[in-house]
Amino acid sequence: MTSTTTTPHSATGSVALHGVTKVYGQGEGAVLALDGVSLDVAPGEFVCLVGASGCGKSTLLNLVAGLDRISGGRIELGDGVDPGLMFQESALFPWLTVEGNVEVPLKLRGMPRAARRERVAELLRTVHLADFARKRPHELSGGMRQRVALARTLALDTPVLLMDEPFGALDAMTRDILHDELERIWTERKLTVLFVTHNVREAARLADRIILLSSRPGRIIYSTRVDVPRPRRIDSPEIASIAAEVTDKLRTEVGRHGQ
Amino acid sequence: MASDTLADAPRADAEISGLDALEIAGRQKTTTRAATIWASTWPKLAALAIAIGAWQAVVWAEIWPPYSLPGPATVGQELLRQASGPQLWEGMATTLRRAALGYVFSVGVGLLLGLAVARSRVLRAAIGSMITALQTMPSIAWFPLAILLFELSEKAIFFVVVLGAAPSIANGVISGVDYVSPLLLRAGRNLGARGLNLYRYVIAPAALPAIVAGLKQGWAFSWRSLMAGELIVVGISQTSLGAQLTYSRELSDAPWLLSTMIVILVVGLVVDAAFGAADRAIRRRWGVLDQAGQ
Numbered sequence: 441m442t443s444t445t446t447t448p449h450s451a452t453g454s455v456a457l458h459g460v461t462k463v464y465g466q467g468e469g470a471v472l473a474l475d476g477v478s479l480d481v482a483p484g485e486f487v488c489l490v491g492a493s494g495c496g497k498s499t500l501l502n503l504v505a506g507l508d509r510i511s512g513g514r515i516e517l518g519d520g521v522d523p524g525l526m527f528q529e530s531a532l533f534p535w536l537t538v539e540g541n542v543e544v545p546l547k548l549r550g551m552p553r554a555a556r557r558e559r560v561a562e563l564l565r566t567v568h569l570a571d572f573a574r575k576r577p578h579e580l581s582g583g584m585r586q587r588v589a590l591a592r593t594l595a596l597d598t599p600v601l602l603m604d605e606p607f608g609a610l611d612a613m614t615r616d617i618l619h620d621e622l623e624r625i626w627t628e629r630k631l632t633v634l635f636v637t638h639n640v641r642e643a644a645r646l647a648d649r650i651i652l653l654s655s656r657p658g659r660i661i662y663s664t665r666v667d668v669p670r671p672r673r674i675d676s677p678e679i680a681s682i683a684a685e686v687t688d689k690l691r692t693e694v695g696r697h698g699q
Numbered sequence: 700m701a702s703d704t705l706a707d708a709p710r711a712d713a714e715i716s717g718l719d720a721l722e723i724a725g726r727q728k729t730t731t732r733a734a735t736i737w738a739s740t741w742p743k744l745a746a747l748a749i750a751i752g753a754w755q756a757v758v759w760a761e762i763w764p765p766y767s768l769p770g771p772a773t774v775g776q777e778l779l780r781q782a783s784g785p786q787l788w789e790g791m792a793t794t795l796r797r798a799a800l801g802y803v804f805s806v807g808v809g810l811l812l813g814l815a816v817a818r819s820r821v822l823r824a825a826i827g828s829m830i831t832a833l834q835t836m837p838s839i840a841w842f843p844l845a846i847l848l849f850e851l852s853e854k855a856i857f858f859v860v861v862l863g864a865a866p867s868i869a870n871g872v873i874s875g876v877d878y879v880s881p882l883l884l885r886a887g888r889n890l891g892a893r894g895l896n897l898y899r900y901v902i903a904p905a906a907l908p909a910i911v912a913g914l915k916q917g918w919a920f921s922w923r924s925l926m927a928g929e930l931i932v933v934g935i936s937q938t939s940l941g942a943q944l945t946y947s948r949e950l951s952d953a954p955w956l957l958s959t960m961i962v963i964l965v966v967g968l969v970v971d972a973a974f975g976a977a978d979r980a981i982r983r984r985w986g987v988l989d990q991a992g993q
Contacts, residue, residue: 502885505889507885507888507889522891524889525885525886525889527882527885527886529882531882531883531885531886533883533886533900533901533904533905534984534985534986535904535905535907535981535984535985536904544887544890544892544900545890545891547900548890548891548892548896548900549891568712568715568716568719569719572719576984576986577986578985578986579723579986580723581719581722581723583718583719583722584719584722584723592890596890596891613718614718614722617711617714617715617718620711621715
């Protein structure tokens with residue numbers, strides 16, 4: 441039960457976690473970050489992970505991305521699938537232009553130059569940034585940088601997208617528009633998305649399913665489907681009522697730590 | 700009712716490009732190149748004028764006799780005379796050749812050493828602090844040993860120049876690699892950069908500003924070490940700038956001495972300015988240059 445490798449799974453875009461445990465440190469000072477998390481994400485499903493601080497949301501994404509080792513359990517991904525990861529900060533390379541950034545994963549995959557140029561142009565059109573190909577990251581706004589980061593992640597051509605509070609640092613207006621954008625791209629490309637956020641409304645706006653994690657250690661304590669038809673609006677009453685329901689559960693969980 | 704606002708794709712496109720236009724408006728600078736150059740030049744010219752004025756004032760005060768401290772006009776004439784003869788240029792060529800040789804070798808040693816220490820935990824524990832210790836050692840303190848080892852030769856100068864410059868360069872590399880943002884490393888690894896590719900695509904470019912700072916400091920140290928060396932190791936046939944300083948002192952030729960000093964200062968400034976330009980170019984690309992333009 442301590443296999444740390446990802447094993448093949450039948451459907452390519454699926455993500456399956458079986459009793460995943462993560463411990464940081466050793467002996468007395470060891471911290472249990474995730475405790476037996478099991479989760480099945482179907483290909484093409486949009487799952488939002490919600491939780492208060494210390495629930496190990498980001499840890500979970502790092503484990504699925506293969507950037508950290510699991511302490512116990514199993515993570516199953518589709519055959520040869522390397523998930524793409526996005527962060528709250530765009531993590532763009534400041535020494536490269538917008539197109540240079542998007543090109544990096546293509547270069548690393550050994551794609552020939554002509555094919556790269558075409559692909560970069562196509563990806564930048566997808567995120568509506570074709571006119572900004574020659575700009576440097578610092579010349580763009582926060583929302584634009586996140587779109588570049590999204591294009592760069594899409595360049596990996598992976599069916600699984602892991603997003604770690606990608607819109608957390610943006611203003612509400614920009615965030616709303618990026619929700620629409622992400623929803624469109626997710627639909628067009630039939631992606632599987634695992635999206636971490638502490639913003640319950642955002643989760644209700646985007647998710648097919650919301651998963652609530654407890655804090656210290658992280659365990660799944662609640663899960664609900666969002667059956668509101670798309671496209672959705674974050675300020676619609678249906679979304680608000682689902683958000684209220686999840687917020688209540690979240691507050692109960694936070695209150696448990698006050699004793 | 701939600702759908703009639705969102706299904707409208709062209710409208711969403713207009714919204715997104717409108718937002719982009721609003722957010723990046725006003726970020727372009729409007730100053731001309733000439734204005735920028737003038738803004739950074741006039742304070743330097745003013746400082747130069749003040750320095751020459753102060754020098755002239757000291758000369759007029761007659762604290763020292765004119766054969767010890769000649770005025771700017773006398774030294775200026777001497778400088779012109781030197782510039783029209785071969786001696787100054789030959790001296791400068793000798794000195795610059797030594798500087799280039801020592802510096803290039805130091806860059807090689809410094810980069811390799813820095814990379815090795817940055818990569819290996821064992822090496823870091825073993826010699827990491829020694830590199831810093833070497834950096835604090837005044838290079839002139841190496842000369843007695845260098846002379847014992849290599850006698851009064853080119854090798855002695857080379858030895859000291861490399862010992863002066865290489866530790867700074869190595870330290871620049873080490874701190875550059877150490878301070879690469881963990882976020883960029885994670886992003887790079889997620890994009891498929893492993894092993895050497897991680898160095899090529901992420902670590903090396905991310906560490907570049909610190910490496911350039913190390914190269915600049917390394918140059919300053921090597922130039923100082925070289926001057927100290929040339930003052931001490933004279934009489935090996937070639938009349939370097941440092942040797943000319945020594946000769947002019949022995950001949951009590953103050954105008955020659957001061958004009959040589961000015962040449963040494965100018966060479967140092969020119970190279971420093973080149974490093975400064977490289978540094979600014981990098982920071983501009985990175986977007987960490989602030990609005991004031993400095």
